[in-house]
Amino acid sequence: MNWDDTAPSTAEDAAGAPADRLVAADADGEDTAVEAALRPKDLEEFVGQERVREQLDLVLKAARARGATADHVLLSGAPGLGKTTLSMIIAAEMGAPIRITSGPAIQHAGDLAAILSSLQEGEVLFLDEIHRMSRPAEEMLYMAMEDFRVDVIVGKGPGATAIPLELPPFTLVGATTRAGLLPPPLRDRFGFTGHMEFYAPAELRRVIHRSAGLLDVAIETEGAAEIAGRSRGTPRIANRLLRRVRDYAQVKADGVITREVASQALGVYEVDARGLDRLDRAVLTALLKLFGGGPVGLSTLAVAVGEERETVEEVAEPFLVREGLLARTPRGRIATPAAWTHMGLVPPQQQAGGSVQQGLFGA
Numbered sequence: 001m002n003w004d005d006t007a008p009s010t011a012e013d014a015a016g017a018p019a020d021r022l023v024a025a026d027a028d029g030e031d032t033a034v035e036a037a038l039r040p041k042d043l044e045e046f047v048g049q050e051r052v053r054e055q056l057d058l059v060l061k062a063a064r065a066r067g068a069t070a071d072h073v074l075l076s077g078a079p080g081l082g083k084t085t086l087s088m089i090i091a092a093e094m095g096a097p098i099r100i101t102s103g104p105a106i107q108h109a110g111d112l113a114a115i116l117s118s119l120q121e122g123e124v125l126f127l128d129e130i131h132r133m134s135r136p137a138e139e140m141l142y143m144a145m146e147d148f149r150v151d152v153i154v155g156k157g158p159g160a161t162a163i164p165l166e167l168p169p170f171t172l173v174g175a176t177t178r179a180g181l182l183p184p185p186l187r188d189r190f191g192f193t194g195h196m197e198f199y200a201p202a203e204l205r206r207v208i209h210r211s212a213g214l215l216d217v218a219i220e221t222e223g224a225a226e227i228a229g230r231s232r233g234t235p236r237i238a239n240r241l242l243r244r245v246r247d248y249a250q251v252k253a254d255g256v257i258t259r260e261v262a263s264q265a266l267g268v269y270e271v272d273a274r275g276l277d278r279l280d281r282a283v284l285t286a287l288l289k290l291f292g293g294g295p296v297g298l299s300t301l302a303v304a305v306g307e308e309r310e311t312v313e314e315v316a317e318p319f320l321v322r323e324g325l326l327a328r329t330p331r332g333r334i335a336t337p338a339a340w341t342h343m344g345l346v347p348p349q350q351q352a353g354g355s356v357q358q359g360l361f362g363a
């Protein structure tokens with residue numbers, strides 16, 4: 001099996017996510033530029049993820065106390081939750097340099113051998129999208145992680161020889177949005193696995209206040225709460241919405257982000273109170289109004305909103321499912337009662353004259 005082909009790793013691979021999707025969790029060009037400035041620099045500054053932070057703190061402190069290189073760390077979780085940030089913090093906390101690469105960049109075992117053989121002792125090797133590495137590179141990584149050694153194969157066929165190469169001890173930090181795609185032998189070689197959760201609104205408020213401070217933007221507590229509630233549990237989205245609200249506050253208000261300013265600004269950008277954007281709402285509206293709440297097949301639903309099937313499935317649905325607004329069933333997509341309420345419509349079982357949906361939710 002070729003792990004590269006299993007699935008697209010991001011929504012934009014799958015669907016060419018519209019550039020105006022403010023609530024997309026994947027980084028766009030502007031994010032990349034700003035993110036470096038907003039990244040917390042140590043564990044202390046890193047908001048939320050209490051469990052991962054506490055565990056990682058122990059792993060790193062213990063390694064430091066032993067004067068050893070830290071164990072390999074795997075970070076898994078949805079886009080924009082802080083995996084890259086945490087990998088940099090690991091290097092900073094260990095006082096070690098960091099080398100950054102990614103699965104798709106390592107297609108040949110030789111590429112990996114070149115990187116590994118140039119590492120310094122104690123260096124952190126950050127391997128982003130580790131689930132997208134090629135199989136031969138992955139197999140080389142097994143031995144490198146376990147024995148700090150690689151076999152470089154010279155020549156081809158029966159005459160090929162393996163030249164062993166000793167590596168200095170290093171810490172591999174792997175990041176993946178799809179832990180389920182990692183082959184178990186690779187997963188098992190990490191000494192510590194941290195799973196990143198979506199952030200609670202209170203944590204996002206802290207992220208927003210912190211970023212506002214760094215960006216020199218005046219924001220009221222209520223304004224931060226308003227943005228936090230629409231950020232889909234994701235710091236990257238919170239930071240992006242903050243920047244758009246700041247623009248609005250500068251142009252249309254006196255520069256201060258109050259609850260009202262935040263709410264008006266996000267209304268302009270069509271991000272609703274729960275963080276749904278235009279596409280999400282179009283999907284729900286079609287499902288509710290055209291198909292009575294479903295069940296309806298994905299392809300039909302996609303045609304109804306004028307989007308590709310993949311866009312609906314990969315871009316809109318994951319959040320709608322997570323929010324409990326839409327369910328995927330063997331018979332097709334259905335809207336939950338919460339979807340009707342959120343869109344300001346009356347569920348069929350409450351409408352006069354019976355219902356399409358009765359029985360589906362035990363009603």
Ligand SMILES: Nc1ncnc2c1ncn2[C@@H]1O[C@H](COP(=O)(O)OP(=O)(O)OP(=O)(O)O)[C@@H](O)[C@H]1O
Binds near residue numbers: 035046079086
């Ligand atoms: N715990 C946190 N506290 C404060 N800011 C955070 C936190 N986590 C993430 N951020 C901010 O969110 C942005 C995105 O984080 P990061 O790039 O680390 O996400 P990621 O998990 O690597 O995403 P991807 O899967 O797309 O690579 C960064 O600008 C960072 O400053």
Ligand SMILES: [Mg+2]
Binds near residue numbers: 084
């Ligand atoms: Mg990242």
